[in-house]
Amino acid sequence: MTLLEVKNLRKSFRITDSLGRTSGQLVAVDNFSITLKQGETLGLVGESGCGKSTTGKLILKLLQPDVGQIFFNGDELTHLSSKQMRPYRRRMQMIFQDPFSSLNPRMTIGTILSEPLLIHRLAPPRQVRDRVIELLEKVGLTAEHEQRYPHEFSGGQRQRIGIARALAVEPQLIIADEPVSALDLSVQAQILNLLQGVQKEHDLSYLFIAHDLAVIEHVSDRIAVMYLGKIVELTSATELYKKPCHPYTEALLNAVPVPDPNHPRPTALAGEIPSPINPPGGCYFHPRCPYADNLCKQQEPQLLKISDEHQVACHHAEQVGRYLLQKNLAQEF
């Protein structure tokens, strides 16, 4: 069942000079369409400034899109007022990157977790405390943590609290924006496992935003790769790493450092990410692309289906793979 459908989303921001006059336009997200099924995880990967976090905010309607439509459970959300949005907010929650700044330092964990329950009237006041303790235990904390303040917790524990807060309102969709990138390795694995565990238990759908391709590939069923505000490739996680069809995906795969000293060093992609205020003409990726020719400079490729599950925006998709580093990636020690 399709839980979330997003069609042709576009969001631009006005660039102003020091006197407040409009001096340009930054298109943060353009022509963005995805669907997300119940219980599915869609990974959104890309480098800084590619629009992945803006996309998350647009879907939650924390930002209003310029054009495009958002459907949740078949209901269109695009033009709802914030009051009309309220019943839907409960169904879509967000987990943030920084577990330090996303919890109110003056509230105890108990208060942080009971607030959404009271606001959405999800538990009678007398049962709120029981429910809070149940939530804490679900994310691997204990009842004794209830009276403590956020500063008393480590980064991993705070991220657990963030997850408990999202789960409090029994959502169907969780948008996780870089939920593990601020965490240490051993803690990162714990949080990833926790996220996957609660997903199974509650049949949750995740939109998982991250810059780390190995993490994304680990948790996602399907992956959308973004570059300068647009999806350049969208396919299943296994296909993406076995047979990437966009040169940018290929470059990202090549750039992931592999924890094995016998493996070839990552190959660097030339050049920098262009400014989204002044993107290059034609295909946005052509200045950095090893496959680029004249066509790429002049004409922007459309996102096309090359198989049922695989969409790619590249004029030379069939050639891609030539520079892919041969990796025995899943090799065990």
Next chain:
Amino acid sequence: MPPRLVVKNLQSYFFTRTGLIKAVDDVSFTIDQGETLALVGESGCGKSMTALSLLRLLPEPGRIVGGEITLDGRDLLHLPDVEMRRIRGNDISMIFQEPMTSLNPVLRIGEQIAEVLRLHQGDTKQQALEQAAELLTQVGISDPGRRLRNYPHQLSGGQRQRIMIAIALACDPKLLIADEPTTALDVTIQAQIMDLLLELKQQRQMATLLISHDLGVVAGNADKLAVMYAGQIVEAGTVKKIFKNPLHPYTQGLLQCIPRLGQQQALPTIPGQLPDLREQLEGCLFLDRCSGPCAPCGHQLPKLEENEPNHWVRCWRY
């Protein structure tokens, strides 16, 4: 030839109001000319404090209470402050994680590079600026003449990190400390910066201390590796040996819990968390999280011992 840098039984303690924290506890390692040693561990394990101890720049209330640090035979711990200042930036330089906060936002790039050269090498302003332009070319920045007149905010993260590298290399240091040099950068830019560091190291035969939590970066860029846990080195050796045959349960856990491309099964985790270093713990510091502790672990701290040539481990199992 003797190693370029020798660190022996270094102890850096923090005397806080709530108790004594042994941030760096009996840490020893050596780095040869042209060699890269990676210090690996999670936040709070003491890897950055080890680096700051080398520069004698520990923040308050930290103090080096014991051990030896020698660079090319010179004892750094007993140098007068004036001499030490000459060593910093000249013989030892450091690149930090966050290239935005480590550059001065109100000074042009050129002035920031030239400052190092004028201070340490006594160049005139003109000479320094010419040399700065030369350095920018070496770190792969195009149009150096224009870039010298830019302010840090006009550059991207990757370019700023290149500037930091140019400043660090301005005086041709004997030892470069790179503290998480690519953590704040995008993955395609990370590969560029690590390539640049490798190339410069080979040209100049610097000794490099690479601090990183990313085992992928370490595998591709270091010769030797020391894994730190709670202020102590728990395993050390060549990168090849440790990745092939990790001995300490902590190293084993770290290597297993990395998500790898093409592998979707559940990740093994290391249970528990770092111990509170303010409590004076007895025995092995990893005890509470260890998968298979043995008899002496609870009351006696194991020593870092050579298990096979070039491979040391601090664990009672071996």
